[in-house]
Amino acid sequence: MNLYSELILDHYRYPRxxxxxxxxxxxxxxxxxxxxxxxxxxxxxxxxxxxxxxFSGKGxxxxxxxxxxxxxxxxxxxxxxxxKVTKDFIIKMLGIEIGPTRLKCAxxxxxxxxxxxxxxxx
Amino acid sequence: xxxxxxxxxxxxNNPGLIYLDxxxxxxxxxxxxxxxxxxxxAYSANVFRGVYRISEKATDEFETARRLVAExxxxxxxxxxxxxxxxxxxxxxxxxxGRKIIDKDDEIILSIMxxxxxxxxxxxxxxxxxxxxxxxxxxxxxxxxxxxxxxxxLAPLITRxxxxxxLVLVSNVLGTINxxxxxxxxxxxxxxxxxxxxxxAQAVPHQEVNVRDLGADFLAFSSHKxxxxxxxxxxxxxxxxxxxxxxxxxxxxxxxxxxxKKTTFKKPPxxxxxxxxxxxxxIGLGEAIRYxxxxxxxxxADHERTLTTxxxxxxxxxxxxxxxxxxxxxxxxxxxxxxxxxxxxxxxDIASILDKQGIAVRAGHHCAMPLHQRLGQLATxxxxxxxxxxxxxxxxxxxxxxxxxTLLGK
Numbered sequence: 001m002n003l004y005s006e007l008i009l010d011h012y013r014y015p016r017x018x019x020x021x022x023x024x025x026x027x028x029x030x031x032x033x034x035x036x037x038x039x040x041x042x043x044x045x046x047x048x049x050x051x052x053x054x055f056s057g058k059g060x061x062x063x064x065x066x067x068x069x070x071x072x073x074x075x076x077x078x079x080x081x082x083x084k085v086t087k088d089f090i091i092k093m094l095g096i097e098i099g100p101t102r103l104k105c106a107x108x109x110x111x112x113x114x115x116x117x118x119x120x121x122x
Numbered sequence: 123x124x125x126x127x128x129x130x131x132x133x134x135n136n137p138g139l140i141y142l143d144x145x146x147x148x149x150x151x152x153x154x155x156x157x158x159x160x161x162x163x164a165y166s167a168n169v170f171r172g173v174y175r176i177s178e179k180a181t182d183e184f185e186t187a188r189r190l191v192a193e194x195x196x197x198x199x200x201x202x203x204x205x206x207x208x209x210x211x212x213x214x215x216x217x218x219x220g221r222k223i224i225d226k227d228d229e230i231i232l233s234i235m236x237x238x239x240x241x242x243x244x245x246x247x248x249x250x251x252x253x254x255x256x257x258x259x260x261x262x263x264x265x266x267x268x269x270x271x272x273x274x275x276l277a278p279l280i281t282r283x284x285x286x287x288x289l290v291l292v293s294n295v296l297g298t299i300n301x302x303x304x305x306x307x308x309x310x311x312x313x314x315x316x317x318x319x320x321x322x323a324q325a326v327p328h329q330e331v332n333v334r335d336l337g338a339d340f341l342a343f344s345s346h347k348x349x350x351x352x353x354x355x356x357x358x359x360x361x362x363x364x365x366x367x368x369x370x371x372x373x374x375x376x377x378x379x380x381x382x383k384k385t386t387f388k389k390p391p392x393x394x395x396x397x398x399x400x401x402x403x404x405i406g407l408g409e410a411i412r413y414x415x416x417x418x419x420x421x422x423a424d425h426e427r428t429l430t431t432x433x434x435x436x437x438x439x440x441x442x443x444x445x446x447x448x449x450x451x452x453x454x455x456x457x458x459x460x461x462x463x464x465x466x467x468x469x470x471d472i473a474s475i476l477d478k479q480g481i482a483v484r485a486g487h488h489c490a491m492p493l494h495q496r497l498g499q500l501a502t503x504x505x506x507x508x509x510x511x512x513x514x515x516x517x518x519x520x521x522x523x524x525x526x527x528t529l530l531g532k
Binding site: 003004009012013034035036059060062102105 | 469470471474485487532
């Protein structure tokens with residue numbers, strides 16, 4: 001399937017949850033020096049629920065769309081859902097066939113999310 | 123089209139391929155591929171050691187390739203050292219000569235437009251020895267800032283501590299052709315002991331280059347960018363200097379006699395070629411040179427200038443301000459390499475969407491990160507031409523970029 005499906009292009013053109021949180025409870029960043037892309041994730045966790053989630057940064061269509069879809073998935077969920085965000089999960093969610101070079105773009109958000117130090121036993 | 127695409131099997135195996143990434147590596151003509159196969163199937167023996175017939179044949183073909191390289195660049199056969207690539211050729215100079223002549227507080231002059239191959243080896247040498255790098259900046263046209271008045275702008279930078287000047291002849295990003303001869307002449311005028319090195323990886327495949335006309339002491343380039351196989355680079359060095367400097371690698375093939383106490387080395391170039399070389403590949407490079415000579419490097423340069431002129435014009439008239447092209451605007455002053463940004467589209471998206479249409483371009487920093495920092499860009503998209511490209515390829519590129527705009531534009 002085409003790398004630039006309607007779904008991907010929609011999330012790229014109109015990224016969901018794009019922006020910052022002023023006082024996040026959790027924050028992390030990831031960068032890909034190969035192409036200069038960088039993403040930051042902001043979380044507002046209350047109880048064990050992700051009340052708010054935002055991402056900011058710059059990147060290609062794949063990295064932005066992937067971040068948009070991942071944050072959309074996590075919004076309002078229990079922090080235990082953070083563990084569900086894996087490489088396979090993201091590839092499946094994007095619904096496209098993706099080569100090894102561009103896979104790094106799509107997984108930049110995964111790197112940022114996996115760096116969040118959120119304990120789920122609150 | 124200067125060379126028929128039929129000569130290049132990649133086009134047959136990838137119907138519709140529009141290959142615009144020859145600055146990264148060139149495609150290989152059938153004659154080169156067959157020559158490599160000929161070595162492996164007809165006289166697959168090691169060089170310099172066998173007394174038997176096929177080894178002598180291999181040695182003869184190997185040394186013929188060396189002669190062809192020497193003739194191509196106007197050097198002497200004994201001045202041609204085979205390395206793995208341009209990077210290794212420059213490392214050889216940095217190790218064998220650099221570590222001999224560079225002391226603390228000495229200076230090495232480079233430019234901001236160097237490929238990492240001609241940047242990192244010197245940076246490593248400087249940090250190891252406590253020497254300083256002096257980096258020549260560029261103007262907004264993509265020329266060296268000093269290019270229009272070398273006496274006034276470059277001469278003051280050359281001091282009694284300057285030991286090495288190493289510059290790229292043709293930028294792999296901007297396409298700028300640097301006035302290396304004038305610069306090297308001035309350098310030698312200030313101090314004849316300074317060593318001039320030139321990275322000619324993007325020049326030798328595309329235009330006539332003569333080492334005697336350049337005023338260089340060393341010149342480096344790669345086989346794979348000039349229709350030859352990967353795994354072979356060339357370092358040309360002045361005979362007098364090669365005699366003086368130490369080998370870079372030690373071991374087989376490069377020795378005269380070895381005893382428990384002491385080893386003596388062969389004469390250049392062999393003392394710099396330790397171990398069994400890339401025999402089939404070197405012989406393949408020889409065949410690539412035969413192919414290039416048959417067409418003529420002057421014709422190739424003219425052909426690429428035609429393509430570059432047209433590409434610059436078509437990109438500008440089609441996309442106007444949405445496209446930013448780096449490097450000289452005048453096609454007479456640049457080579458067939460065009461790097462650009464397009465709207466706010468990410469170069470990787472541009473390259474991926476073009477790929478879907480069978481168009482191969484490069485996206486990224488093209489191994490020139492300091493230059494991209496100077497340009498204020500994390501990455502650019504690059505197209506580059508060679509003898510198998512034609513005007514139709516440029517129209518495909520224009521159509522492809524229109525598609526990019528349709529897909530990614532809001």
